[in-house]
Amino acid sequence: MNLIYTILIFILTISIIVTFHEFGHYIAARLCGVKVLEFSVGFGKRLFGKKVGGDKTDYKICILPLGGYVKMLDEREGKVEDFEKDRSFNNQSLLKRSIIVFSGPLFNFILAVFFYFLIFVSGYSGFQPSVGLLINNSVGENIGIQEGDIIHSVNSRNVKTWSDATLQTIKFASEKKNINLEVLRNNVVIKLKEVEHEKINFESKNIFENLGILNFASNSVTIGHIEEGSAAEIYGLLVADKILAINGVSVRNWIEIVNFIKESPGIKLSLYILRNGNNLTINVIPEKLINSGFEAGRLGIGPLIDNDLISKNTIKVQYGFFDCIKLSVYKTYDFTLLTFNFIFRLIKGEASSNSISGPVGIASYASDSFSSGYTSFLSLLAMLSISIGILNLLPIPMLDGGHLMYYLIEFVMRRPIPDKVQLMFQQLGMSFLILLSIFALYNDLLRIM
Template sequence: MSLLIIIPAFLVTIGILVTVHEFGHYWVARRLGVKVLRFSVGFGKPLWTRVSKDADRVEYVIAALPLGGYVKMLDEREFDENTQIPEKELHRAFNRQVLWKRAAIVFAGPLANFLLAIAVYALTFVLGVDTFRPVVEVRKDTPAALAGFQTGDTLTAINGEAVTSWDDLHMLLIEDYLTSPRLEISVTTPEGNNVQRVLDLGDKPMFKDETDFLNKAGLGLWMRGIGIAGVLEGSAAAQAGLQAGDKVLSVGGTAPQSVQDFIQIIQQHAEQTIALQIRRGDNDVSINVTPQSKDLDGKTVGSLGANVGAYMTDAVRAELAFTQRYGVFDALWLGMVKTKQMSVVTLKLMGRMLTGEVALKNISGPVTIAQFAGTTASIGLGAFLGFLAIVSISLGVLNLLPIPMLDGGHLMYYLVEWVKGSPVSAEVEAVGLRIGMALIGCLMVLALYNDFMRLMN
């Protein structure tokens, strides 16, 4: 993907998230009477500065390093012995505020990120979210197949909660799995029967790597179209004349319903010639292919030597694709529901990282964020807004963790102050600051390492 898309999309994403987060601190501070000295988006050398014309002379800054920002407030602890705050302004110093005011100012930053996510989700629902009906393809020898799911099933509810779209299915499966790996799923079969099936994922490590959750469960969107993505040199596919981009219409006179059906037919015809009907561009071509024998788990099966993938046919797209669109009030409610879902899932996944159930390689840094920003921006406004909401929620949750340096660390100190009746000592804050810097530093190194490994792979 071009850097001409990635870099602007990344700067817009970070700029919006940082500005909204810091504006939360700024807005509440000013409403509660605390004097704000500087509002900075970014760190380091100022690239743009403006001073407000009111009595407070607030300095607004855009700085060179965009990965963060800060709101500097009047605070006696930040002045040396030779500098004193004028007596008439002491009551506006942050450190002189009562406990609830300080806590409200600190909490306002993460809260602003959650409110942004709600607003963005609501906007996407008002504009319309393009999605698909939850009709699944089931991969062989996976938890879904063992549970009795079949290709063509429509999933209608998970643990009693309705599923209306593919996006709902993905989110509800993860959310409910993190509560219990045993999922009760309501299904409408291709024949129109309503049945209940139990998907038990208790024995499968679902987050040990970055493989898609649904793929591990054995479920995929039933796209029905089967295509040749690549052909290995010297393989049966190459000898028969198959090419990357060919679309499989039939095998031995039968139209396979899924990639798994196609693979299974090929495996059953080792060293046997079979007729393929192929669409190549605008032309239909008949090709005879003889799958080569290979050993698979102690059995001899046929192999094409080709990369086979699914694609969505126009007919299936017309059948499954639809747009979710709601009025303003319904969209706001759904925005709150989705923000709550994402917040809970994010927090649970963070917790499971501590127990080792979720691999640390799932942590992403600025490079991965930039790539996703560019990808979603190239797809369209709806995709980019969805990405923006997810990152905003992640930023809000991360900042509420009880780690010194983060907003959650300050709130932890305020909780101690409320319990013991006096602020924590300067020595404790200094030790906490060093611990927080070490933890954040380690997290940043890990995130950058994961980014680097993703680029290498």
């Protein structure tokens, strides 16, 4: 049943994003006077549909609901009557063809703005950006942050939640800009020392934790969260394990556990734990993290946090109507910039390709976010829409960006690229996309295994 649910949510997710992408091509084609023959949701055999309007455009739904397409009148794909040649895509000006091709990705960004607007206008919950725990001798301690401080802004961009602060920190650091935090302390805004952008570990899911800054101060010694692929997972720790002692020394709260792990990078630790009423010892070796000379151990575990602590630190964020519009555009811009920066870092070998997800990973994320509530699902839809928009803008033959590359060459050379050359590039582009899909699926399978 869970598999069916996951597949259905995946189909819903892809259908929404891809259909709107194709709708962008469709609207632009109509506005540019190009005849649209088909607007299809899905591929393969036609299930049902209807031909509408003077052009008898076939609006249809097909059997494979994993995408869609817009088919336009084009002399390269079939015979066109003389009286309709001026409505054929291939006979349009370079500008009109470029607008039609670019409108698909453009509508992905518009869709992301819309999803973010829905989140902002309805209000969303998040953890207050307060410092619950500060690790000794950490980057956080060196810049002057204190327990109880509330992060007010990152590089002059005000933040409302912990995730907002995290996103802005990643964004500015990815632009190779140092981080300037302002905190609210006793109702006074205080500017902290600068954090060099090299100290931000992009491969980590907990940016601030690596700086020694934690959101919650928990007295629990029970594991509530284990990061996928972390040292904790590799050595067999499980959620609900209760850590009683490390190397024979009793631990009374999470702070002591964190300090033990942080001070033991690459060093074996013996964890004495209670699991399902049974005592056992598990040996682990914390991952060694090095950021600009700072070395620390990390297992990738988080404490079990009680509901009262969660409620105490959760805030509801609401904005006015026009602020929602502005913030939706900013959020889309920020994530777009982050995605482009990730691609550039990936090309330069500065980012891990393990972050690339395929259909299995996307399906899993979609299912989890849908179960978590509309805010999480809308946020995922927005991020995926941006990602698909950016992917389609890459200068890869077969994608919209590849066609735009052809048009740029045509503009410079004053003549179109020969069809045979385009076909050769199309085949190369298809091969690259197949290899990329296989690699993404391989990453998905590694995560499952």
